[in-house]
Amino acid sequence: MKKAMFHKFTNFIQQAVETFAPNISPQEEFVYHWKSVTSYFVDNKDGCVRIEETALPEHLDSMLRILQEEESELGEAGTTGMCMEYLLQHRLLETLYTLGRTDHPPGMKQCVLRFFTKLLSRISHPLLPHINVYRAVQRLVKACGETKAGPAEKEEIEFLCTVCAKIKTDPYLVNFFIESPSKSAKTPHRTVPAFSLLDALLALSTSQDARVSLKACEGMMLCASLPEQSAALALISQTKFCHSIAQTLTELYRKLPMQVNLDDIEMIEAKWGFNDINDRHDEKAFPGKRQVISFLSWLDYCDQLIAVANPDVGEALSREIHQQLLTGCFSSHLLQASESGSLMATVYITRCLRTVCSPALLKEFSYFLLGSDRGLESKDNPGHLINKRLLERCNHLSDELCLVTLKLYDTLLQKEDEHIFHCLLLRTLLGRSYLQLPSLPSQDTVSDSTQDENLEDKKNASKEEDKPDDLVGQTTSSDNAEIIANNEDRDSSQDHSRNIANNLPSEVHKVVNSFLTLLPDEIKSTIQTVDCSYDMYLRDASKQFAIQERVCKSWGWPKQPISELSFSMEKFHQGPFLQMLFDKLLHMLDQSYSVNLLLTSLISKVALVPHPNLHEYLLDPFLPVAEGTHTLYSVLIKVTNEIKHHQKTDSTFPQKLILARKQLFGLVPNIHSLRLAKCQTEVPCDGGGFEDQSRMEAIIVLEEFCKELSAITFVKHHAAVTKS
C-alpha cells in the first residue's frame, strides 16, 4: 500500500519535471536524476527503508532511458553524446559501485547490478574499453558470488554473463579483467594476474538455484573458449577453474550408487543443462538415479566445455580429470579384487566413455585405459596394468564381469580416437611380421605417408609378382595348409596372394566363399533362407563400413599394407587384445550365448576397420603367413573341426540344431536383431533348455557370424575397387 502510494508520488514528480520544464535538455534531466540519486544518500544516512520504497530505481531507469534515446538520436556509431560523456567523466559507475557495495538501502546492490547489466547490453557503443567503465565493472565483478545463496544471485549472474558475452564478442577485452596488482609497474614478472570474473562464476556455479548455476556454467564456457592466450593462461594458472570443475566431477562420482541394475545405467541419458532430476514423475526411477544423472550431466558439461575451450584450457582440464577422477578414483575401483566392485566400476567407466567425445578428454580416457605408450608390445612386456587386468577379466569365470568388460572394449572401438585403434589392433600388425615371406626390408618398407601411394602400389604389386611361386606353398603353417587344402585350387590361392594389391573381383569371391563354406552344409541350420539374410548382412556391413571409414578418414592410414621397420617382430604375436578375441572365439562352444553374441559383434567391428594391414591379416584366408601365426581364419577352422567332430558323434545333432534355431530366430531375421534383443530384454536362452542347447546356440551364432564376416569382406573389397 505504502509502496503503491510512493510510486504514484514519484511518477507525479517525474511527470512534473517533464511538464513544467518542457525545454529542459536531456543532459539537464540526466544530471537531475543523478543528483537525485546522490542526494538520497546524503539525506538518508540511517534510513532503513527497502529500495522499492525509494525513488532510486526510477531515477536509474530514467538515466538509462535518456542514454538510450541519446544513442539512437546520434545514430552514428563511435560517438558519445553529452549524457554519456557526463557518465564517463564524472565516474558515475564507480560511485554507483560504491553505493551498491554497501547494499544500503537493502536491495541497492541488485539495483546497481541491473543498471550495469542494462547499460552494457542496451548501449551499443563499446563502453568496456573506457577506464571509468571497466574499473567499476571489474570491482562489481569481484563483489559477485561473495555470499552463498545471497539475495542478489540472479542479478549477479545476469551481470556476469553479460560481461562474458561482451568479452566473447571482443576477446581482447578480457585483458581488462585479468588483473595485475601493479599493472603500471614496469616489472611484469612480479605481478600475479588474477581472473576474478572466473572466480565469481565458479562461486555461482554451486548455487542451489538451478537457473543461476546453469548460467554460471555457460559463463565459464564463454570464458574458457576465449582465443586470447593471456586469458587461457590466467585461467589455468591463476584460478581454481580446472581443479574445481574436476573436483565437482569426482565428488559426484563418489556419490554414485554401487547397487544398481546394470541395464539401468546403460539406458540412462543425461545431457548437461537438459536434465530434470527433480522430476518426481519418473517412471523409470531407481534408487540412486538422481546421483547417476548428476554425475553424467556434469561429465557431459566437462566434455562440452573441453570441446569448445581454448585448446590449452581443454587439455589442462582433461589432465586434471585424468588425475582426479581416473587415477584418483577409477584406477583402484577397476583394479580391485572384489567382483561386484570392479563390475560396477567397469560399467561406470563404459558409460562415461559413451558420453565423452571431445578429443582432449577422450585422449585422457584412452591413455588411462590403454596407456600412452604407442611402441611395440612384446609378449613378455607386461603392458599397461589396467588394460592387462581388463583383458584378463574377459576370461573371468563370472559371465557378467566378462560381459561388461567386453562391452567396455566394444565401446572403446566406437570412439573416434586413433590411439585406441593403434594400441588395441595396429601396433603389432604395422611391421607386417605375420607375413611368411622373408621380408624385403630395404625396398618394401613403406613410410607412413600416403602421398606416394600410387607409386608404392605399383612397386608392391610388381614385387609380389616377382615372388617365386613355390615359396608360398612350402612354408605355410599347418593351419594354413589345411585352409588351402579346404579350398580346392592351390594355384589360384597363390595367384590371389600376388593380386592382393589389385583387389581382383574374382579373387574376392573366393575369399567371400571361404567364409561362407567354413561350416559344411550338414552343420548349417538354414540353407533355404541364406540368400535373404545374406542380403541383410551386406546392407548392414556397407552401412557400418561407411561409418567406420568416415571415422578413420583423418588418421592418414595407408591404402596398401605397409611394413614399418620399427614395428617389425622377430616372432609375430598378434597382441593381447586380438589374442583375447581369438582365444574366446576358440572356446565359443563352451561359452554362454550372450558372450558369443558380444564377442562376434566385437570381431565384426574390428573386421570393419579400414586399415590394410589389419584387413589382410584378419580377412584374407589365403595370406601366406609365418609359421605359428594364428589368424582369424585358422581359429575358425579349429572351431569348425570341433563342431564336425561333435556332429559325427551325436545322432540327434540335426534335430537339436533346428530346435535351437527356432528358439533363437523365432521372429528375428539375423544376428543383429539378436544382439539388439539381447541388449533390451534378457532373452531367456542361456542354456538349460535342452541338452547341448548352449552348444547348439554357439553353432548358430558361428554360422551367422561367418555370413557376416564374408559380407564385410565383400563390402570392403567392393569399396576398394570402386574407389580405385
Add this chain to the structure above:
Amino acid sequence: MSYAYLFKYIIIGDTGVGKSCLLLQFTDKRFQPVHDLTIGVEFGARMITIDGKQIKLQIWDTAGQESFRSITRSYYRGAAGALLVYDITRRDTFNHLTTWLEDARQHSNSNMVIMLIGNKSDLEARREVKKEEGEAFAREHGLIFMETSAKTAANVEEAFINTAKEIYQKIQDGVFDINNEANGIKIGPQHSPASQSLNVGGSGGNQGGNCC
C-alpha cells in the same frame, strides 16, 4: 501435475526476433514490449493436451547472440522439437535461416521436428519477408511453417501445439524411440484416464523451476 509425455523444445534464431516473447506469450499469456537480451538460456514449461493425453512441454529459450552460439549447440542434443524463429520485418534474420538450420541438423538427433516461425506478423506495414518466401523455405527444407505474433498472440498456441502434434505423430508411427531419452521425449508416470478432461491448450502457466 502428471503427464503422459514430456517433450523438450528449444527456440532458436537471431537475436531480437522475439524468441523470449514467444515463450512468455505461450507460458504466461502476456507480452512484454521491452525485453532485454537473453543472456544464456532461459526455460519455461506448460502442459498441453493432444489426443486426450497430457503432454508437458519443457521449452528452452536460447540466446540469439553469436557469442553464445557454441553453447546453444549443446542444447540441440536432447531436444525433440525446435522452433526456428525469424523476424518478418528484418530480411537478414530470414537470410540467416540456412546457417541456423545447418547448425540444428548437425547437432540434433535426426528426428527432431523443426517448426519455422515468421514472427511479428502484427507489423504488416514493416514487412520485409513475404509469407510465401517463408512457406517456400519451409517446403524446401521439410519444415512446418507458421507466421505468429508474440504481441497479439496470433498463432502462438498453434505453433507450439502443432510442433507437439508432429512429435506425437512420430511417436505413434514409431519413428521416435521413446525409450531413448536422448531424443528429448520422456514417458510420464502412468496417468489416470480421469485426468484427461482438459482441452488442447489446457492449463497454462506451470513455469519452470523443476529442472536441473
